[in-house]
Amino acid sequence: MTRPMDIPRPRYLSEPARMVRRVLAPAALELEGQLPAILEENAGLRARLAEVEGRLAELEDRLAREVGVLQQDLLESRRLNLRVAELTDLVTELVLPLHDREIDQSVLVSLAADAL
Amino acid sequence: MAETVLRGVCAVHPSDRGLHYEVDAPGPRVLDVHFDGRRVWSFADHDEPVPADQAGLAGASGLLRFQPWPASLVPFLRGRVRVGLGEVGSAPVESVVDLGRSAETLRLADRYGRPLVVNKWGRLGHALADAPDGLVDRMLDSMDRIREVLESSLGPRVFVTGGTLLGPVREGGRVMAHDDDADLAYLSDHEHPADVALENFRLGRALAEAGFEVLRLSIGHLQVVFDHEGVPDHYVDVFTGFLMEGCWYQHFAIRTSAVREDLLPPRTLLVEGRPEPAPRDPEFMLEQIYGPGWRIPDPSYTFDVPPATGGRFYGWFADYNVEREQWEDVVLLAPDGRTPGSRTGMSAFARSVHVSTPADSAILDLGAGLGSDAIALASAGRTVRGVDYSRHALRLAREAAAQASADVRFDVLNLLDPRAVIRLGATLAAGPDTWTVYGRRLLNALEDRGRDNVFRLCAMLLRRGTTAHFDLVTDHDYTGIPAHRHLDPEQVVEEARRHGLELDEAVLRTEPITWFDAPDERLVQTCRMTFRRRTR
Numbered sequence: 001m002t003r004p005m006d007i008p009r010p011r012y013l014s015e016p017a018r019m020v021r022r023v024l025a026p027a028a029l030e031l032e033g034q035l036p037a038i039l040e041e042n043a044g045l046r047a048r049l050a051e052v053e054g055r056l057a058e059l060e061d062r063l064a065r066e067v068g069v070l071q072q073d074l075l076e077s078r079r080l081n082l083r084v085a086e087l088t089d090l091v092t093e094l095v096l097p098l099h100d101r102e103i104d105q106s107v108l109v110s111l112a113a114d115a116l
Numbered sequence: 117m118a119e120t121v122l123r124g125v126c127a128v129h130p131s132d133r134g135l136h137y138e139v140d141a142p143g144p145r146v147l148d149v150h151f152d153g154r155r156v157w158s159f160a161d162h163d164e165p166v167p168a169d170q171a172g173l174a175g176a177s178g179l180l181r182f183q184p185w186p187a188s189l190v191p192f193l194r195g196r197v198r199v200g201l202g203e204v205g206s207a208p209v210e211s212v213v214d215l216g217r218s219a220e221t222l223r224l225a226d227r228y229g230r231p232l233v234v235n236k237w238g239r240l241g242h243a244l245a246d247a248p249d250g251l252v253d254r255m256l257d258s259m260d261r262i263r264e265v266l267e268s269s270l271g272p273r274v275f276v277t278g279g280t281l282l283g284p285v286r287e288g289g290r291v292m293a294h295d296d297d298a299d300l301a302y303l304s305d306h307e308h309p310a311d312v313a314l315e316n317f318r319l320g321r322a323l324a325e326a327g328f329e330v331l332r333l334s335i336g337h338l339q340v341v342f343d344h345e346g347v348p349d350h351y352v353d354v355f356t357g358f359l360m361e362g363c364w365y366q367h368f369a370i371r372t373s374a375v376r377e378d379l380l381p382p383r384t385l386l387v388e389g390r391p392e393p394a395p396r397d398p399e400f401m402l403e404q405i406y407g408p409g410w411r412i413p414d415p416s417y418t419f420d421v422p423p424a425t426g427g428r429f430y431g432w433f434a435d436y437n438v439e440r441e442q443w444e445d446v447v448l449l450a451p452d453g454r455t456p457g458s459r460t461g462m463s464a465f466a467r468s469v470h471v472s473t474p475a476d477s478a479i480l481d482l483g484a485g486l487g488s489d490a491i492a493l494a495s496a497g498r499t500v501r502g503v504d505y506s507r508h509a510l511r512l513a514r515e516a517a518a519q520a521s522a523d524v525r526f527d528v529l530n531l532l533d534p535r536a537v538i539r540l541g542a543t544l545a546a547g548p549d550t551w552t553v554y555g556r557r558l559l560n561a562l563e564d565r566g567r568d569n570v571f572r573l574c575a576m577l578l579r580r581g582t583t584a585h586f587d588l589v590t591d592h593d594y595t596g597i598p599a600h601r602h603l604d605p606e607q608v609v610e611e612a613r614r615h616g617l618e619l620d621e622a623v624l625r626t627e628p629i630t631w632f633d634a635p636d637e638r639l640v641q642t643c644r645m646t647f648r649r650r651t652r
Contacts, residue, residue, distance in 0.1 A: 071427070074427075074431070075427065075430070075431045077431070078309070078427075078428065078430075078431020078432050079431050079434070081308070081309040081310040081313065081431075081432050082309075082310070082313060082335065082431070082432060082433070082434050084310045085309075085310045085311075085313030085314045085317070085335070086313075086533075086534050086535055087534075088310075088314055089314055089317045089535055090534070090535045090538060090539075093317075093321075093535075094535070094538075094539055094542070
């Protein structure tokens with residue numbers, strides 16, 4: 001796209017136009033003088049922005065990976081509740097009744113409390 | 117000037133592709149689809165234009181719309197049928213069409229002749245509107261008897277829920293015509309998910325001891341099923357709920373702030389003239405289940421459970437019903453009672469196991485399905501025991517065994533339930549037989565919890581000289597198997613290794629495979645794997 005400032009102006013108009021601008025809008029000439037510095041600063045900011053965007057993308061990727069790992073860990077943690085319930089049910093309903101007629105007293109002694 | 121009556125749907129043009137239809141004004145509206153005057157499906161009308169690939173209907177006078185058939189219905193779309201389309205509760209516009217290039221009468225019924233509809237899960241099921249005389253009363257009688265068993269353990273913490281709450285509250289005490297079951301829920305007094313689970317195991321056992329046939333779909337969902345005159349008749353669901361740190365979890369859709377007083381004590385609600393317990397604030401519960409629009413009838417309603425809610429229930433309450441209904445549909449929905457894969461004789465895999473294992477070792481067929489291999493192996497002289505989580509499949513397997521005079525014991529056993537698996541392992545290991553374990557098309561059908569149980573069972577049963585045999589689809593491009601069910605042999609070997617098993621042999625084969633929702637056979641690469649117990 002062609003911007004207005006990119007349109008080449010005829011040379012014979014340049015100096016009169018400059019004189020008119022000096023009279024009517026001196027501030028514009030000052031600003032024009034500052035333009036290279038502003039452009040340079042803008043380029044610096046754009047480079048910085050690109051760098052930050054790149055870093056943000058890296059962080060987003062890392063965040064997505066870590067959230068995925070945490071979700072898996074969370075699922076495993078929740079599944080552990082189920083596992084505890086399943087095994088408790090198995091022990092109370094199957095293992096203990098199977099053995100309740102022939103409990104070895106010496107085994108009970110070995111399961112004595114480890115601390116008071 | 118003649119008065120213009122807005123009817124919604126002006127015309128319907130059914131085809132093998134779906135429904136082109138014309139409306140006289142944009143929606144929103146919920147539309148019922150009727151086959152020969154019977155509602156079979158509902159969908160929400162939309163304002164989207166007809167897709168370019170479905171265009172080509174000339175002469176439409178209204179706003180033209182297109183709705184494809186639901187996938188579950190497609191296999192049945194063969195024959196002449198009068199298709200009706202209209203807004204819920206209004207007279208439909210109709211059109212007669214021959215679908216699937218057949219002029220025979222279209223039949224949409226299960227193997228027992230029960231009429232089918234597309235349910236809120238997009239699958240084929242049944243509707244109370246089509247129920248034979250007496251079914252609703254039988255179902256509510258069953259619900260009352262189940263409630264009594266639950267209340268004897270829980271006290272007054274049980275109430276109707278789901279459609280059995282929505283229908284009576286919204287429609288003056290009536291159950292909904294498009295519903296298919298009775299629903300009960302209870303609020304546990306426990307707060308820790310493990311305690312809630314243990315309590316639910318006890319409730320399941322109490323129901324079984326009371327003589328009910330109970331299926332465990334999860335810790336949060338028991339399903340009690342009933343036959344009538346030898347045919348599946350009705351079922352009652354029981355859903356688990358509990359409060360934890362100010363949050364109410366009610367399987368399978370509710371996770372919201374609530375206190376005990378929002379739900380208990382129950383209030384009385386008339387359901388088909390019967391006084392039934394309802395949650396203390398029924399409207400609060402209905403809004404949590406069906407959203408703020410619950411007062412407006414919408415047979416097309418589908419649940420949209422947030423992942424954060426579904427994830428919690430899956431982790432705490434598991435899913436013991438994974439794909440069971442899809443496998444059972446292969447049996448229940450077989451047109452004219454023809455079941456794919458039944459009575460096919462001994463598979464090549466079973467034959468190789470038969471000839472390579474000690475003839476005096478008994479064979480445990482895991483995931484026996486319709487029992488073809490189990491029956492063939494028994495007929496070849498082997499002692500065989502078959503287990504599967506589908507009672508419908510095993511009903512056919514037992515019939516087939518009786519016809520073949522084959523002595524096979526078939527048991528309903530869910531390999532996703534470690535309690536059932538360990539109980540089986542302990543029982544068989546304590547007996548006099550040595551066991552060869554056999555699982556054809558099994559590992560790809562099980563999630564990780566199930567495979568862990570299978571290898572634990574092998575570790576309990578295998579002795580010196582006996583082996584376990586499984587096959588695996590190694591062609592990951594085969595789309596019949598859901599993507600998350602594909603496995604690598606290395607992963608399977610590692611899972612078996614954790615239970616003290618080692619790979620004895622792995623043989624690549626190319627075999628014809630079918631799967632639920634993919635009944636057409638396709639040749640794919642498989643790997644037959646033989647495991648034995650690791651010797652020290």
